[in-house]
Amino acid sequence: MIRRFEDAGPAFVLDTEKSSYAFRILPTGQPEHLYYGPRLDIRDAADLEPLAEKHVFAPGNTVVYDSGHGNYSLEDVCLEFSALGKGDQREPFLELTFPDGSRSPDFTYVSAEVSDTPPDLDGLPGAYREDGKAERLTLTFREAGGGLTLELSYCIYAECICRSAVLTNTGTAAVELDRLMSLQLDLPAAGLSVTGFYGAWSREMQRRTVNLPAGKFVLESRAGTSSSFENPFFILHDPAATEAWGECLGFHLIYSGNHYEAVEVSPFGKTRVVTGINPLGFRRTLQPGDRFTAPQAVLCRSGSGFSGLSEELHFFVGEHVIRGRWKRKPRPVLLNSWEACYFNISESRLLRLAANAKKLGAELFVMDDGWFGERSDDTRSLGDWTPNRKKFPGGVRRLAEKVRALGLDFGIWVEPEMVNTDSDLYRAHPEWAMAVPGRAHSEGRNQRILDLGNPLVQDWLLETLSGLLSGAPISYVKWDFNRVFSDAFSPSLPPERQGETSHRYILGLYRVMRLLTERFPEVLFEGCASGGNRFDLGILAFFPQIWASDNTDALCRVRTQEGYSFGYPLSTVSAHISATPNHQTLRETPLESRFHVAAFGVMGCECDPRDMTARERKQLRSDIALYKTWREVLQYGRFIRSRSGNLHEWTCVSRDGSRAVGFLFQELAEPHQPHGLFYPRGLDPERRYHFYSLEQKVDIRRFGSLINSRIPFHVRQGSWLHRLIARFVFQPGETEDYTASGSTLMAGVQIKPAYAGTGYSDQVRYFGDFSSRLYFMEAVD
Ligand code: DGJ
Numbered sequence: 001m002i003r004r005f006e007d008a009g010p011a012f013v014l015d016t017e018k019s020s021y022a023f024r025i026l027p028t029g030q031p032e033h034l035y036y037g038p039r040l041d042i043r044d045a046a047d048l049e050p051l052a053e054k055h056v057f058a059p060g061n062t063v064v065y066d067s068g069h070g071n072y073s074l075e076d077v078c079l080e081f082s083a084l085g086k087g088d089q090r091e092p093f094l095e096l097t098f099p100d101g102s103r104s105p106d107f108t109y110v111s112a113e114v115s116d117t118p119p120d121l122d123g124l125p126g127a128y129r130e131d132g133k134a135e136r137l138t139l140t141f142r143e144a145g146g147g148l149t150l151e152l153s154y155c156i157y158a159e160c161i162c163r164s165a166v167l168t169n170t171g172t173a174a175v176e177l178d179r180l181m182s183l184q185l186d187l188p189a190a191g192l193s194v195t196g197f198y199g200a201w202s203r204e205m206q207r208r209t210v211n212l213p214a215g216k217f218v219l220e221s222r223a224g225t226s227s228s229f230e231n232p233f234f235i236l237h238d239p240a241a242t243e244a245w246g247e248c249l250g251f252h253l254i255y256s257g258n259h260y261e262a263v264e265v266s267p268f269g270k271t272r273v274v275t276g277i278n279p280l281g282f283r284r285t286l287q288p289g290d291r292f293t294a295p296q297a298v299l300c301r302s303g304s305g306f307s308g309l310s311e312e313l314h315f316f317v318g319e320h321v322i323r324g325r326w327k328r329k330p331r332p333v334l335l336n337s338w339e340a341c342y343f344n345i346s347e348s349r350l351l352r353l354a355a356n357a358k359k360l361g362a363e364l365f366v367m368d369d370g371w372f373g374e375r376s377d378d379t380r381s382l383g384d385w386t387p388n389r390k391k392f393p394g395g396v397r398r399l400a401e402k403v404r405a406l407g408l409d410f411g412i413w414v415e416p417e418m419v420n421t422d423s424d425l426y427r428a429h430p431e432w433a434m435a436v437p438g439r440a441h442s443e444g445r446n447q448r449i450l451d452l453g454n455p456l457v458q459d460w461l462l463e464t465l466s467g468l469l470s471g472a473p474i475s476y477v478k479w480d481f482n483r484v485f486s487d488a489f490s491p492s493l494p495p496e497r498q499g500e501t502s503h504r505y506i507l508g509l510y511r512v513m514r515l516l517t518e519r520f521p522e523v524l525f526e527g528c529a530s531g532g533n534r535f536d537l538g539i540l541a542f543f544p545q546i547w548a549s550d551n552t553d554a555l556c557r558v559r560t561q562e563g564y565s566f567g568y569p570l571s572t573v574s575a576h577i578s579a580t581p582n583h584q585t586l587r588e589t590p591l592e593s594r595f596h597v598a599a600f601g602v603m604g605c606e607c608d609p610r611d612m613t614a615r616e617r618k619q620l621r622s623d624i625a626l627y628k629t630w631r632e633v634l635q636y637g638r639f640i641r642s643r644s645g646n647l648h649e650w651t652c653v654s655r656d657g658s659r660a661v662g663f664l665f666q667e668l669a670e671p672h673q674p675h676g677l678f679y680p681r682g683l684d685p686e687r688r689y690h691f692y693s694l695e696q697k698v699d700i701r702r703f704g705s706l707i708n709s710r711i712p713f714h715v716r717q718g719s720w721l722h723r724l725i726a727r728f729v730f731q732p733g734e735t736e737d738y739t740a741s742g743s744t745l746m747a748g749v750q751i752k753p754a755y756a757g758t759g760y761s762d763q764v765r766y767f768g769d770f771s772s773r774l775y776f777m778e779a780v781d
Contacts, residue, residue: 029108147171283499
């Protein structure tokens with residue numbers, strides 16, 4: 001709900017179900033932030049008075065805003081936005097240069113409007129409601145020189161407030177815009193902590209927390225993508241916050257390019273957050289009549305700790321960002337050819353793989369890289385999106401039809417934003433690649449990035465991909481992007497507009513994604529950028545799921561997927577079971593752990609079933625069948641973390657509370673620590689649940705030479721005899737089976753003791769390094 005009071009100057013209160021956000025217009029014309037926190041009972045303007053700072057005098061040596069208001073210094077006021085130059089020394093929201101070279105804009109309040117339509121984001125994706133409406137407050141500010149207007153918009157969706165900003169040149173002279181952020185939040189307190197998610201290729205979303213008593217902490221990407229270096233999602237929180245307790249504010253940006261987030265503590269003990277497009281390398285000339293729109297930023301609050309915040313965000317993303325036919329729809333179990341074949345693919349090889357995928361229970365078969373042009377490694381052919389006739393004599397269509405005849409849907413990999421110089425496309429249109437004319441280009445993975453800011457390139461891409469998708473029965477597309485920007489230069493823009501290159505690229509990308517997903521609404525698109533190098537809400541506004549990491553190792557994945565879970569719902573996180581030893585880490589992990597980790601996401605497979613033993617194939621077949629019976633809960637249920645560290649403990653609960661799956665993963669085995677608890681979360685305390693785990697049959701080879709302590713003759717570890725015995729003999733392990741109320745279970749289930757150097761029995765939990773368990777809970781009343 002949006003409320004507006006006019007009695008003592010304009011003041012505004014934005015209420016979500018559990019939070020209130022308040023600000024007012026100062027006598028100087030700037031918007032002063034008053035409050036963001038648990039929902040308040042505010043009835044009139046007078047109720048806001050206790051929340052307002054008393055500006056009796058401008059402190060010490062600070063700059064006084066203007067001669068008419070000697071008691072106001074912008075240096076020590078909490079503001080809804082701030083521009084450089086009028087005394088505020090902190091991180092600015094807005095920076096611009098006037099024709100005379102001056103850089104001190106001065107915007108003051110003009111008007112406010114409450115409406116029920118979402119803002120026009122000029123081609124950028126934003127949050128939405130299915131009825132097409134929005135609860136929106138728009139504030140308008142005018143620059144003192146009269147030639148610029150700034151609009152700030154606030155939309156309420158669920159527990160989130162989405163903000164964006166538009167700067168319009170209403171004057172007669174051009175102005176240089178150096179930065180326009182999307183959100184500024186000034187809080188009156190210091191000493192908060194920031195949790196961000198950093199990483200690199202195959203190490204995405206590593207969580208770390210920084211306490212900020214003073215100074216500035218910056219998260220940013222200059223990679224051209226939202227990047228795996230720093231995800232645009234982060235949390236500002238009480239330093240003592242836990243998964244279940246404490247004030248947490250979550251920040252997202254609905255944008256896929258260079259971003260910048262700064263959290264700065266002022267010498268007056270106030271904390272400022274800004275988030276938006278990275279000003280580094282950005283510049284936009286606003287000619288008279290031009291406007292520039294900043295992407296939408298999302299602000300979310302929870303008083304119930306990190307998991308509480310994640311739940312709010314999962315709901316927001318699932319309901320107000322993800323759109324199209326695949327919203328809320330169970331996602332298919334796929335088998336992808338990449339780690340099974342890499343570039344070595346052909347129709348016959350893929351059909352064999354697809355037939356085996358079908359036997360496992362997969363529903364979709366995906367042909368990854370290597371199918372087009374002269375592509376047999378990563379040095380050539382990106383841009384030539386026609387099938388290699390030697391590998392695929394019947395083209396994509398014949399392969400797709402044959403895959404469908406096996407009873408599987410067919411999907412395809414593309415990397416449409418790229419070009420190799422060794423390609424027909426580059427030979428025909430070298431000017432379509434981003435490169436600085438006359439200078440050597442620094443390539444990444446032997447490829448260049450197409451100039452998507454150029455409408456001709458966008459149109460070519462649209463038509464090429466439309467031809468591909470209408471030329472064969474393709475129901476899934478994996479859209480890859482395998483390098484970061486270098487020498488960012490758009491040959492289609494004049495020299496004075498090169499500061500727009502990276503942003504125009506993203507706008508061009510969004511145009512293509514929008515038109516293509518509108519043309520092919522049935523197709524399931526999966527985003528990918530060498531894994532999670534572009535995992536953000538901008539991509540998710542078009543593609544409902546993203547390949548989370550090229551690293552499929554269960555231990556790495558548990559950390560990475562846990563990182564994503566802080567800000568993104570499980571239905572967006574694509575996760576595959578792959579071979580062991582793992583191709584990225586050479587680590588060996590049990591199949592059950594690989595399955596469990598992938599099941600807490602959109603599960604698929606990325607391996608050749610022929611490389612597995614018959615027993616593993618049988619196991620995987622039953623794992624996939626099990627996943628299908630629980631995927632509604634796993635993909636769309638409430639996800640709650642309870643522990644992370646050496647133990648990762650999560651629960652997914654169906655929306656009606658009747659079914660739940662618990663997950664317990666151990667990074668490294670702890671010796672002599674037999675007793676353990678599993679804490680389910682989110683159950684209905686009053687309902688009774690059957691809590692159970694599946695039968696365990698442990699391969700005796702996991703006990704190594706210990707076999708000799710159990711049999712009367714000697715078996716050499718790894719010998720044929722060892723292998724032979726292992727074919728027929730298992731060590732039975734524990735099962736759990738209890739029926740109790742949700743409240744009892746959530747108090748902590750004493751699970752069976754872990755092996756501790758002693759104890760061989762079917763009552764023992766063999767829980768070594770990288771071991772995991774799933775616990776199932778079903779309401780029985
Ligand atoms: C990077 C992706 O993340 C991989 O899954 C695979 O599709 C390769 N690219 C193919 O080149």
